[in-house]
Amino acid sequence: MRIASSEKEFREQLESARREAKKSFNDDAMLIEKFVDNPRHVEVQVFGDTFGNAVYLFERDCSVQRRHQKIIEEAPGPGITPEVRRKLGDAAVKAAKAVNYVGAGTVEFIMDSQHNFYFMEMNTRLQVEHPVTEMITGTDLVEWQLKIAAGDKVPLTQEQIQLKGHAFEARIYAEDPNNNFMPGAGPLLYLSTPPSDSCTRIETGVRQGDEVSIHYDPMIAKLVVWAEDRQAALRKLRYCLQQYNIVGLSTNVDFLLNLSGHPDFAAGRIHTNFIPQHYDQLFPPKEAISQVALCQAALGLIMRERRVTDTFRIQSGDQFSPFASSSGRRINIAYTRNLTLLDCQNSVNMAITYNHDGSYNMQIQDQSFHVSGCLSCDGDSEYIRCSVNGVVHKSKVIILDDTIYLFSPEGRDQIGLPVPKYLSGVSATGEQGGAVAPMTGTVEKVFVKAGDKVQVGDPLVVMIAMKMEHTIRAPKAGLIKKVLYQEGSQVNRYAPLVELVDENSDSQ
Template structure:
C-alpha cells in the first residue's frame, strides 16, 4: 500500500475514543501496564504474542478481548463507519477505522486488515467467526506477511471449506457421510438431474461458507430452479462463490456438532458435543451441551469421528465437526467449521475451559493444555441467541436503537455475551444478534429452569426481539423432554407462535394518550428552559377559540394501521369513541377510535434492506404467491410474494435501491371487486 494510504489509515486510528490524531504507530493509553503484564506470557509461548488484532466486530470481538486482557495481551480493534461508537472499539487498547459500513469495503477487506496489523505492530490476527474467519486466501496472506493467523492452516480451510472436497476426504478417512452430488459440473441441468437421482426432498447448499447462507430445501422438481437461483445469489453475496452441491435431505434430523482442537505437534482432542437442532431459517437459535439423550457410547463415537476428521486435514486450533443424526442416533458428517463457533461458550461451561485462551496458546506454538482423558464433562449448559427480529413475521430481522436494555446479572453460571449497550443501534449492515444468554447448572432440568428465569429478566425496548419466543420455546413440553430436531419450530408452530389477537381498544387508546402526555411533558420542559410561559411553542393543549380541535393519529397494531381521532375538549380532557360505543379510560379522559385496513400483506418491505432483484413491471398480471422482488438485509435474502391475483400498477423500487421497513414496494390496479367492497 502506498505511504499516503498508510498515513491516512494511521490518522483515523482510534478516532472513536477521541484520542488525538497524531502520527504515532502505537496508541499508549495503557501501554505501561500492558507491557508489564505481557512479559510472562511472551516468554512462556516462545512466539511472542503480546498484541492481537481482532478482525471482527460485536460480541465476538468483545469476547476475544476479555480473554486477551486476562492473559496480558493487548488488543487491537478495527471498525467501520457504522461501528464508530461501538462497544468493541471502546474495549480495545487501540482502534482503527477501516472504511464504510458495507462489510465488503471494511471487515472483508483483507488489505485493510493487514495494513492495520502492520501499523499497530500486532503479531497475530484473531478472525472471530464470519467475515474472514474461513477465508483460505486471508490465512495464506497472513502467513506471507509473517503474521500469526489464529486458526487452522490455509490448506485445512481449503479442504474443509469446500463441502465437495471435505466429503471426499471424510469418506476416505472412514467418517460416515450423506449421499449427494459434489461435482464440478455446475450447470442447472446437471444439478437438477442429480437432485432427481438422489430423490426429493434434497438440500441445495453453497459449497463454501455456513451459517445457513446459500442453503435451500427443495421438496419437488417444480421449485428446484427458483430455489437454486436464490441460493446462488445469497452465496455470491456472502462468500463471493455461487458453486452448489446437492444432498439428500434427512427428514427431522438432529444437528449435533463436536468441538475439536488440534495443535502444531500433531495432537487433537474433542470437548464433547453440542445439540444445535432447534433452528429457524436454517440458523441456530438455541443450543445446549451435552446433547440430550445421547448415551456415553454414542458420545465417544461422535468424539472419535470428529478427531479422525480433524487429523485427516492436519487441523490446528479450534474447529467444529458437524453431524446430522437420525432418530436411531446414527450420525453422518455434514461439514466442518474451521473457526470458533458462535455457541462455543456452552462447551466452555461444561468443560471448565477458555477456548479463546487455548486458541492463543496453540497459535503461539504450545501443546493442547489438556489430554483427552483430562477433559471431563460436568453439568449442562444452554445458549439462547437474542436477536432483533420479529418471530410473528417469519423471523424478519430488524434494525434500530436499543432505547432500553437491561439484562440478568452475570455470575459464574450466567454469561451475557454481547457487543452492544443501551443507546447503541442494531445496524442494518450486519447480523441482527443482540446477545447470547448462556447458563449452566448441575443437570439439564436445572439449567433449563435457570434459562427461563434469566430470559424473563431480559428487557429490551426500541425494536422487536425474539425473547418471548425463546421463552415459549424453552417452556414447550417436548423441548423440556429433550425431543429436539431441526423441524421442531415448524412442527410446533401453532403452540410457539399462536395467532396474534388484535390489541384491546382501551390499550390502543392508552397508547395514544401516552403519546399526548409525552408531548405535553416536552412542551412543559421547553417552557421552563426558555422561561417564557407565553411562548406559542410551549403549548400542546390543542385549544381553539370557537370549536374543539380534533387530531388524527395512526398507531401500528401488528400488521394493521389503527386510526385514532383525538378530540381536545375545552375542559382539558380528551374524548374518544368507536362507532356509537364510548370507551372509558381510567384517567377520566375519552378518545375517538376508528379502525382502518392495513396495507395488503406482502407488498410492504418486511425489513430495511436493498432490492436485489425485481421480477415484475407495471402492467404485469400476477397470481397470489408469485415472486415480485428479492430483498437482502443483514446477510439474509427474502423473497416478496404477491398477496393476491391482480395487475401491477406501479413498482416503486429498482434493483440496487434501498427500501425502509414497511415501505410499499408495488401497487396493484384496483379491481372491480375491490371497488364494490369499497362501496
C-alpha cells in the same frame, strides 16, 4: 440452505440459494446432500496442534432452528449416552487428524432418532455457541487458540478434559417470530439484561441507544447459562430470559420463553423440525391483554403524572398549589376520570375513581378492581409494585411516547395510548393496494416493469436483508402502474415497492 422435494422445486431453490450466496459471500457454489427426516444437529468441538495431538471437548446440540439457523444450543446433547458421546468424539478427532488440523474446529453431524450420526461438515473456527462448551469443561477456548497459534501443545489431554453440568445458549435476535422470523432493524430505545455471574454470560456488541443495522446479522446478544443439570439450567435460562427486556424493535425473547417452556423441549425431545411440528403451541393465537395488566398500566401512568406534579410543586415552592395536584381530590365527592388504552387497535375504556386513601377503583367493562401501589426505581429501571384485588404484582414499566411496556414473569405486554387524529400521520403499513417491503433491506432483483399484468402470488421483487433473501409477491391480480425502486436501492420497512392497480382502472 434449501430443501427440494421435486425437480421443479430444485431448480427454483437452486437459483435462489445461488443468488443469496453470491450476494453474501461472493461464491455461489452449491453442495447437494441427502435429506434426513427430523434429524438432530449435533456438533463436536475439537482442537489440534502442530505436534499431532487432537482432542474433543464433547458435543453440542443445535437442533432447534429456524430457516436452518440455530437459535438455541445446549451442551451436552440431551439423551446422548456416554458410549455415543465417545463415538462422536472419536469420529471428530479422526476427521481432524486426517487433515493434520491445527487450532479450533467444529465437526458437525446429522443424527437420526436411533442416534446414528453422519458427517455433515467441518467449520474451521470457533463458532457462536462455543461458550456452552467452555461452561461445561471449565476452559477458555480463545486462550487455547492463542496458545496453539504460538506453537504450544493442546493444553489438556483427552483424559484431563472433564464434563461437568449443563449449559444453554439462547440467541437474542432482532426479528419478528410472528412474521416468519422476519429480520428487523431499528433503535434499542431501552435495553435491560440479567446480571452476569460465573454461571451467566451475556456476549453482545450493543447497548441502550444503539441501532441494529440492516448491514449485519440481526443477532443482538448471546445469553449463556450453566447449572449442575439440564433441568436446573433450563430454569435459569427462563429466569434470565424474563429479565432480558428490550424496547424499540421486535425481538424473539418471548418466543424463546415459549420454546424453552414447551414440554417436549423440557424433556429433550428435540430435532430440526421442532418449530414447525409444534407451531400451534409455540405461536398461540394472540389473546387480549389481561385486565390486571391494564390496571397496572393505568397505575403506572397515574404514578408518572404524580411525579411530574410533585416536581412542579417543589419548583414552585407552593406545596398547596392546586396546579401541582394529580390526586383528583374533591370535597365530599370521589373524583372519577375516564381513560382509554389500546390493546393493538382495540380501545379499552376504563373508569378510574380516586379514593381518599390513595388507592383507586378501576372499572373495565363489567369488572371492578381495587388497585393500590407505587412506582419505584431500581437502578435505571422503574417498577410497578401494586395490589390488584388483593393480589400482589411486580412488573417493570417503560413509558415511551404513546406506548406503555410492561415486563413481568409472563412476558411482555405492549399497551398503547390513543393519539389525536391531528397528530397521527398516514398509516405506515403501506395499505395502498401494492406490495410493501416486509423489512428494511436492499432490492436485489426486480421482476416486473410498468405495464406488466400480474396474478396473485407472482414474484415482483427480491430483497436481501441481514444475509437473508426474501421474495415479495403480488398481493392481488392487477396492472403494474409504476416500479418505485430499482435494483440496488435501499428500502425502509413498510415502504411501497410498486403501484399496483386493477387492470381496468381509470388511473392507468
